[in-house]
Amino acid sequence: MDETDSRRNFLYIATGAFATVGGGLAAWPLIHQMNPAADVLALASTEVDLSPLAPGQSITVKWRGKPVFIRHRTPEEIELAQAADPDDLKDFQPDSERVQNPEWLIMVGVCTHLGCIPLGQKDTDAKGDWNGWFCPCHGSHYDTSGRIRKGPAPENLQIPEYVFLDETTVKIG
Amino acid sequence: MADSQDHEHNKMQLKGVMGWVEYRLPWVNLLNNAVGTNYPTPRNLNYWWNFGSLAGLALVIEILTGVVLNMHYVPTAEGAFASVERIMRDVNFGWLIRYVHANGASVFFAVIYLHMFRSFYYGSYKNPRELVWWLGLIIFFLMIITAFTGYVLPWGQMSFWAATVITNLASAVPVVGTDIVQWLWGDFSVGGSLLGRFNSLHYALPVAIVGVAVIHMWALHEHRSNNPLGIEVKGPQDTLPFHPYFTAKDLVGVGVFLLVLAGLVFYAPNILGEPDNYVPANPLQTPNHIVPEWYLLPFYAILRAVPDKLGGVIAMGGSIIILFAVPWLDTSKVRSAKFRPIYKQFFWLFVIDTLILGVVGANAPEGNWIIIGQLATFYYFFHFIVILPVLGWIESPKPLPDSISTSVLGDKKSPEPAE
Ligand code: HEM
């Protein structure tokens, strides 16, 4: 290979490399524009008044476009949730890690399988084999702590960030 | 062109304005070479060769009706459902245009499936038409995305929950799954942001389909159509000019196609749809039973056959990807199932298998449907991975005829094609 050949090769490779990197950089804005925009990220949080909820009642509120399940758990439900055998849990998490106050279970009501809304918020709903929630889409059963017990869902129902502003007001997000 | 002498000879001699234009832009010549008297076509093509032109017609119908629908459609979470209702009730002939678009999509898929089964039966994907097959599969893939994004646009309950379940499939990807899903949504949930981009894609992808279809036909024209005997064209006695013989035959198909489409549009416009899609999207309530449109049911059944989330997604993707390997998985040198007594039976078993998958996909995954779905999914892959290669090795094909013309015309001397 003589001098001009190797110089030419160098130019080919250098030009090719620049074009590739440049193309990649130019593609990024086209890809990134699809990610949540600034106004979507700057989300307001949701405040909820819990005072009307008696033990055994639930409400669903909307946060970030998704349903959030808030349940005022009964003592039996709390006991069931705390007594769960760790070996039975597919996605192990003690109940104490899932609640700030055991009376109030607050979680994102979106099935961790493919995103359907599980049943169980209404008294008349099917609640599944663990008396918590049941996702009708592909049959996932969640317990009274919202943990996955049976079915295709891989994870427990997600817990959003929240703080109690006072005894009966919670701020989600 | 092999020799320009021949080329010049075959050129149409046009006079006047036509001649003036032709001299500068030889479009008559182009058409003549593509679908005219200068495109030799195997004389034995049967009606299974009609579905290509019908797919083209269906694509044109979808684009025309789609472009006008989009003049009235509002791609926002707040406005979409109401705008489709307005199309149905207030826009002049809106109901007709929407029903043609929605049922046209169904008929389009029916045509494409028949076109693909034709290729399986007659071995049309074999050497030298592998790229014709690949380009067709790319169109098929683009059609699936187009139809799925279109189904989301009316923003009914099925639209919303189909979008939710299908986009959530991406969350099965390890580590970056959630990021991908939020990238697809442009939000933390399915909403107006997703609807906007789906509308954009639903408009753009059919244009891409047109482009790929042109390349599909370019590749086809190089080696020209396969035929029911699956043997090579040996000379002019084996062919007829495309026009008028096959333009006429294609028009017969067009008539039947339009009758079927009109039958659906005027007598049963909602028979293939889901009543739940006339209920506005409600992000807080999932319908009891989520199903895709009929033409995607077999793939939905494969998705659910695997009890693992990621596994299901891989199986569904694999069921399409594997089609790309078919020209090599099918090891038989003989193209047409006519001369492959064993393959012919397995072909029909495969057809039945896909129909079973469709039925499974329409039913809730409970009881026997689960096991039937798993067996049918297993057989789908077994057909391609085991049956196709093994048959090619062990089957002894029937003797092939000497040529298309002797097979079609017997001992009669081949008549000269009409000029
Ligand atoms: C490959 C071609 C196409 C296919 C397979 C297809 C399929 C579909 C389907 C299945 C629907 C839902 C029907 C319903 O239940 O309402 C739909 C809706 C829609 N499509 Fe298309 N489409 C195609 C091309 C186009 C094009 C080119 C446009 C516009 C440029 C378009 C615009 C629309 C609009 C505005 C809707 C919503 C209105 C409605 O729901 O009827 N489509 N499409």
Ligand code: FES
């Ligand atoms: S989405 Fe809940 S089980 Fe599949």
